[in-house]
Amino acid sequence: MCAKIAAKVQSMSLRARHRVHALSAFLILLGCAAALAQTDQPAELSIDWHTITGTTRTTITLQMVENPPLRRGSSIHDAAWTSLAALHTDMTRLTLWYPYPRLAVAELQPPTPTCTSWNFDAIDPLADDFFRATNGHSSVFTMSTLPTWLFRDANPGPIPASVDEADWAYEAGTGLRDPTGKEAADYYARVAGWYTAGGFVDELGAQHRSQHHDTIAWWEVLNEPEYEHGLDIQTYTRLYDQIVAAVRQVTPNTRFVGMSLAEPMKAPSKFEYFLNPKNHAPGTPLDAISFHFYSDAQPGEDDKTEPYTFFARADGFLDSVRYIAEIRRRLSPNTQIHINEAGCIAADDLAQGAAQTGIPPSAQYWILCGAMFAYLYQDLAAQGIEVLGASQLLGYPSQFPSVTLLNWQNDEPNARYRVLQLLHNTFGPGDSIVRASLASHEVVASAYIDLRGQRKLLLINKNPRPADVRCNECTGATEFHVDSTTPQSIVESKVLDGILRLDGLSVMVVRLGQ
DSSP, X not given: XXXXXXXXXXXXXXXHHHHHHHHHHHHHHHHHHHHHHHHHSOEEEEEEEEEEEEEOOOEEEEEXXXXXXXXXXXXXXXXXXXXXXHHOOSSEEEEEOTTSHHHHOSBOSOOOSSOOOBOOTTHHHHXXXXXXXXXXXXXXXXXXXXXXXXXTTOOOOOOOSSTTOOOTTOSOOSSBSSTTSHHHHHHHHHHHHHHHSSEEEOTTSOEEEOSOOXXXXXXXXXXXXXXXXXXXXXXHHHHHHHHHHHHHHHOTTOEEEEEEESOGGGOHHHHHHHTOGGGSOTTOOOOEEEEEEEEEOOTTOOTTTHHHHHHHHHHHHHHHHHHHHHHHHHHOTTOEEEEEEEEEEOGGGSSOSTTOOOOOOOHHHHHHHHHHXXXXXXXXXXXXXXXXXXXOSOOBTTBOGGGOSBOTTTOOBOHHHHHHHHHHHHOOTTOEEEEEEEXXXXXXXXEEEOTTOOEEEEEEEOSSSOEEEEOGGGTTOEEEEEOTTSTTSOEEXXXXXXXXXXXXXXXXXXXXXX
């Protein structure tokens, strides 16, 4: 058809052809103007409150990793722990992790025939503050770093004398000196005794007494084992079984989280192995598995490109979760899935150490990370995932400052903290998910009815540009949002004209009443 038209134009006179070209240009401009006008129109949100598509099971929470500013005597200590307590989250995860060995390992030297090195002096204040801040709520405990001396080929070098000095070389060794895992299990049984049973008996038969009788609802077995000591899934599974059996003897009501993978998208065979009960000792509980997700940009990316990279990575991760959930359904359907580290990492924040400047990312970065976390929630809630945890309460130069929810200099909450707070205060397990449709590439919307019958909407603008959404039934409703205009606050306003106005990368919640 186009070829025929071209031939006809060629046969016309020059003046006639000029008229055709002018008319064509006019029509093209007219079409473009119409398209632009159409683009400027608010996208229409349609909600069918009578069609329930699912029920949420997802607990919204966060993890806390030990850092020097969280220690007593720090200028932000009180405010940081107050910020954690103010969230009132369940399933809050305490991760005592190796970059600060004296804050994460309770027996830094191997026992000798005459003495042991058990010492909780630096660890106890952090644990006490954590259990106090999460009092009345369930929590997850993971003293995830194995003492390096448990590995026969480890040579981490001297341990820093200062509690506050990071040592990224401490995690060393790949072969356990006791391949059965019993020696590692005994270590964790004693840790459990210290915190839940008032003490323990050490390797030489000496009694160590504590004042702790804490309740540990959940215990996570190690952290990112494919990186920390490079454990294969068979070795990890043997360790898991031994540690669970030993800790259960001390605290029988504790439940357990396994796997804790850093790279779930690269390891489908690990899920196939670990979730198969045949690969575990008889009676070993498979209460939950966990894995992590961090969206990161490439070096050189900036505010213009990062949103597209981050959300594309999020989409890839969410597809992987569907695959993992199917393995879970097939092999161990009662096992929960905990995504207990979810966040963003700035491109220049992947190498820790002396070169780390600690310069905060751009203001937009924190808004983007908050929007991505909300984006993960609306999809994972629909998938029936049990836990989504933001990482982390406080990042700090020498340990991933770009993942923080609080400013490490003054404890001011950033946009990530406020989005977490907004989501936690609005959504939770038991909400009914209802059918919602929105013809937009930029804005994602989902709708819920809670157990009290209150109707609620969640909208996320994935684009740095503002976007409007028409919701006629929202007129008179109350909306709450976190965006670039007030990134450290949750702003509340009334919807007056049925138009929901979302700033770039805004997260908005609308409460419509019953």
